Structure formats: structure tokens, C-alpha cells
Amino acid sequence: MLDRPLRVAIVGAGPAGIYAADALMKSDKAKDRGVSIDLFERMPAPFGLIRYGVAPDHPRIKGIITALHKVLDKPHIRLIGNVHYGSDITLEELRQMYDAVIFSTGATDDRTMNLPGIDLDGSYGAAQFVAWYDGHPDFPRDWPLEAEKVAVIGVGNVALDVARVLAKTSDELLATEIPANVYEGLSKNKAVEVHVFGRRGPAQAKFTPLELKELDHSPTIDVIVDPEDIHYDEGSTVARRSSKITDQVSTIIEQYALRDPKGRPHKLFLHFFESPVEILGEDGKVVGLRTERTELDGTGNVSGTGKFTDWELGSVYRAIGYLSDNLRQIPFDDQAGVIPNEAGRILDRGEHMTGMYTTGWIKRGPVGLIGHTKGDANETVDCLLDDMLAGNLLDPSEPGEDSIVKFLESKDIPFTTWDGWYRLDKHERSLGAATGRERVKVVERHEMLAASEPHKVQEYNS
Numbered sequence: 001m002l003d004r005p006l007r008v009a010i011v012g013a014g015p016a017g018i019y020a021a022d023a024l025m026k027s028d029k030a031k032d033r034g035v036s037i038d039l040f041e042r043m044p045a046p047f048g049l050i051r052y053g054v055a056p057d058h059p060r061i062k063g064i065i066t067a068l069h070k071v072l073d074k075p076h077i078r079l080i081g082n083v084h085y086g087s088d089i090t091l092e093e094l095r096q097m098y099d100a101v102i103f104s105t106g107a108t109d110d111r112t113m114n115l116p117g118i119d120l121d122g123s124y125g126a127a128q129f130v131a132w133y134d135g136h137p138d139f140p141r142d143w144p145l146e147a148e149k150v151a152v153i154g155v156g157n158v159a160l161d162v163a164r165v166l167a168k169t170s171d172e173l174l175a176t177e178i179p180a181n182v183y184e185g186l187s188k189n190k191a192v193e194v195h196v197f198g199r200r201g202p203a204q205a206k207f208t209p210l211e212l213k214e215l216d217h218s219p220t221i222d223v224i225v226d227p228e229d230i231h232y233d234e235g236s237t238v239a240r241r242s243s244k245i246t247d248q249v250s251t252i253i254e255q256y257a258l259r260d261p262k263g264r265p266h267k268l269f270l271h272f273f274e275s276p277v278e279i280l281g282e283d284g285k286v287v288g289l290r291t292e293r294t295e296l297d298g299t300g301n302v303s304g305t306g307k308f309t310d311w312e313l314g315s316v317y318r319a320i321g322y323l324s325d326n327l328r329q330i331p332f333d334d335q336a337g338v339i340p341n342e343a344g345r346i347l348d349r350g351e352h353m354t355g356m357y358t359t360g361w362i363k364r365g366p367v368g369l370i371g372h373t374k375g376d377a378n379e380t381v382d383c384l385l386d387d388m389l390a391g392n393l394l395d396p397s398e399p400g401e402d403s404i405v406k407f408l409e410s411k412d413i414p415f416t417t418w419d420g421w422y423r424l425d426k427h428e429r430s431l432g433a434a435t436g437r438e439r440v441k442v443v444e445r446h447e448m449l450a451a452s453e454p455h456k457v458q459e460y461n462s
């Protein structure tokens with residue numbers, strides 16, 4: 001065994017990458033040798049999906065940051081932020097400095113949808129909207145919110161996030177960490193009706209019960225379901241019997257359908273058995289959505305009935321699932337949208353790429369709650385450490401901890417550190433305190449960098 005600690009680079013400092021770092025530090029298999037981890041992140045701040053994907057009015061989920069903090073506070077884990085894999089650093093360069101690399105870059109784009117009218121003005125991907133309201137530095141600061149009636153395609157939790165943010169008032173969201181430009185943008189939001197469309201039935205919806213119930217907690221939103229949309233077939237009954245979540249979700253939808261509207265100012269309709277077939281436009285702009293009524297075929301799947309409805313709407317958001325980025329020099333399965341892998345070992349034409357691993361959404365696809373990523377990380381790390389014990393990792397020529405610091409300095413890349421996050425965190429909290437809020441998120445990259453003070457890189461020089 002080598003007389004230096006195992007050097008691991010993790011690319012992507014969201015929950016997946018941080019859970020992998022934690023699993024590496026905790027594993028008995030690495031105890032004797034010790035592990036030294038560099039966690040690369042293209043944003044100046046860590047936490048990935050939690051900072052840039054979770055809706056601002058979900059503080060319970062944002063609270064996971066507290067647990068992730070504890071991991072990053074540990075010695076032997078360094079954050080190296082504002083460094084983009086593929087442009088700032090290549091695979092070859094990582095290979096020279098680390099025994100192993102774990103890719104955990106998640107899924108940040110929208111899955112593509114082939115629908116006539118998809119490119120009209122007013123047709124948006126949920127991922128773009130989420131990036132806007134979560135203050136992602138690389139997205140525009142303005143968002144057009146002129147439409148009074150809005151459609152959301154898809155009945156998963158992202159659709160619920162998008163629908164809720166569109167239907168709530170800006171003042172309801174002021175208690176959260178939304179950036180100043182987002183509060184201003186939402187203050188001008190004209191939406192009074194949000195229509196969410198599922199192509200199948202209540203038993204096939206991908207919502208989770210807590211998130212579905214929570215829709216009803218807003219004093220400004222009336223959740224409305226047409227009783228005509230409550231249908232089950234044998235496949236649905238089996239699904240309800242075999243999954244408590246499916247059963248609970250179906251029951252909540254039934255309860256929404258049974259009650260009278262509460263007369264709240266914003267209406268949020270959950271439609272089922274309506275499959276989008278075309279986004280309707282005039283002069284290049286969205287004016288509606290055409291859907292086809294569907295019916296269950298006995299298995300829980302649906303077929304079209306040939307009955308079409310045109311919904312008059314000013315914008316359409318598609319929340320049909322996320323897509324991972326194809327990373328340079330790493331194999332990618334375009335069909336599945338993941339890095340081909342076996343239990344986390346990256347495969348290139350069926351063969352394990354020595355020293356290369358993956359975890360999180362880019363490993364298994366963009367499904368599952370944040371907690372599910374933990375088991376994923378354990379599996380990947382287990383494989384990596386087995387390979388270490390078998391002497392089957394990379395053989396870096398510059399494995400010292402200083403190598404990456406010297407490399408980034410030589411390229412003049414202003415990278416951020418974990419202490420830099422503490423400075424940015426303090427800055428955001430002080431912005432919040434000035435207006436009686438817990439935090440106001442900083443959105444401009446240069447401002448994030450200024451607050452993090454990347455020039456203090458000597459923090460990582462030994």
C-alpha cells in the first residue's frame with residue numbers, strides 16, 4: 001500500500017458528490033490509508049441542486065444543507081469552486097493528480113419534447129424557470145410573466161414546484177431566500193390560473209403526498225380537480241395496492257375533486273387524461289395548448305380517444321423530467337441520459353475505465369428524492385475502495401495536495417474555497433438581515449466571487 005493518502009477528485013459538489021465524500025471518509029476500507037478529497041464545483045458556491053433546484057418555499061429540503069455542511073467541515077475534504085470540468089480542467093489533467101475521479105454532476109437541463117409549437121415565444125422548460133427563480137448565475141435576470149393563464153405539462157414534483165411558484169403571490173415568497181430580482185419579477189406576475197396537465201390518471205401521477213398536500217396551504221391558491229378526471233383501471237388498482245405513496249396521492253387528488261372551491265384568488269387546476277399534442281401560436285407567441293383526451297387501457301397506460309380540447313393560455317411550461325449534461329471525454333448514453341456504469345464504475349464500450357466512477361442523477365437518471373442519492377454514493381464508493389484494495393486505480397504522477405492549487409494558479413483560475421463559502425454565506429445573511437429576512441441569495445457570479453474572496457487561495461497552500 002502507498003504511504004500517502006488516497007487522492008480522490010469528485011466533480012460536482014451537490015448532494016450526490018458530498019454524500020460520496022462522506023462515504024469515502026467514513027468507510028473502514030480506507031481507514032488505514034486515509035483519504036484526501038477535492039470536491040470540484042463549477043459554481044462559486046456548493047450544494048448544487050439544493051441551492052439551484054429546490055424551490056425557495058421548501059425550507060425543509062433546503063435544510064439538508066445543514067447535514068452537508070458537517071461533511072464539508074471535515075478535514076481532508078476541500079471545496080474547489082468556480083472550476084468547470086471540461087474547460088478549466090481536463091480528464092487528462094485530473095488523471096495526473098488523482099488516484100480516482102467520481103463524476104456527480106447531476107441533471108440540470110430539460111428533457112427534450114417533440115411537440116409542434118415547442119419553440120414559440122412563451123414556451124419554456126421548467127429547468128430554465130427553476131434556474132431563474134433560484135438565482136442561477138448563468139441565467140437571465142428577467143423572466144416574462146405576462147400570461148394570465150399558464151399551462152404546466154407533467155405531473156411530477158417539478159411541475160408542482162413550477163405551478164406553486166407561478167400561483168403564489170410574490171409576498172408569500174418574500175419570507176424565503178429569493179433574490180431581489182426574482183421578488184421584483186414575481187411582483188409583476190399576472191397569472192391567475194395555472195393548469196397542470198397529466199397525460200395519464202391520478203394513480204399514475206408522480207407527485208409525492210407531502211408536496212401535493214402542501215399546495216393547499218397557500219391562502220391564495222384554490223386547488224381544483226374535475227371529478228370527471230378520477231378513473232382507475234386494473235393497473236391503477238394494482239399500483240395503489242403495491243405502493244402506499246401512489247395510494248396516498250390518489251386519495252389526496254380524490255379529496256381535491258370532491259370539495260367545493262374555496263374562492264381563493266388564484267386557481268390551480270390539476271387535469272388528468274389530457275395529453276398535449278400541440279402548443280398553439282399566433283405571431284410566434286403561445287396562445288394555447290391542444291390536448292387529446294386519453295383513456296386507461298387496463299395496464300395503467302393510456303391511449304388517445306380522438307377528442308381534442310384547445311385551452312386558451314398565454315404560456316406553457318414543460319416539466320417532463322430533467323436531462324444530464326454529456327461530459328467531455330466521458331462516455332454518455334444518449335438514450336438513457338446517464339453515464340454508462342456498473343454499480344458506479346464507469347464503462348467505456350463495456351469495459352471499466354480505470355479510476356473513473358459516477359454517482360447521483362448522472363449515474364441512475366433524474367428520479368428519486370435527495371436522500372436516495374446516499375445509497376447510490378455508498379455503492380459507488382464501495383466499488384472504488386475495492387478497486388483500491390485490488391491495486392486497480394490510476395497512477396498519478398503529481399498526487400500531492402499542492403498540485404491542483406499550483407495548476408489553477410498557473411491558469412489564473414480564481415477558485416473558491418470552503419472558507420470562501422462561509423464568507424459568501426455571511427454576506428448573504430447580512431443582506432437578509434438588512435430587510436428582516438434570513439438570507440438574500442446573491443446571483444451575479446462576479447458578486448459571488450467578490451464575497452467569497454477567491455484570491456485567498458493560500459488557504460489551500462501548505
Ligand code: NAP
Pocket residue numbers: 058061113153154155156157158159161198199200204205206208211275276319320321322366367368369
Ligand atoms: P418525474 O417525477 O419523472 O415527472 C415527470 C412527469 O412528466 C410525469 O408526470 C410524466 O408522465 C410527464 N411526462 C413525461 N413525458 C411527457 C410527455 N411527453 N407528455 C406529457 N407528459 C410527460 O420528474 P420531475 O418532476 O422532473 O422530478 C424529478 C425527481 O425530482 C423526482 O423524483 C421528484 O420527486 C424529485 N423532486 C422532488 C421535489 C420535492 O419537493 N420533494 C421537488 C422537485 C423534484 P408519465 O408518467 O405519463 O410519463
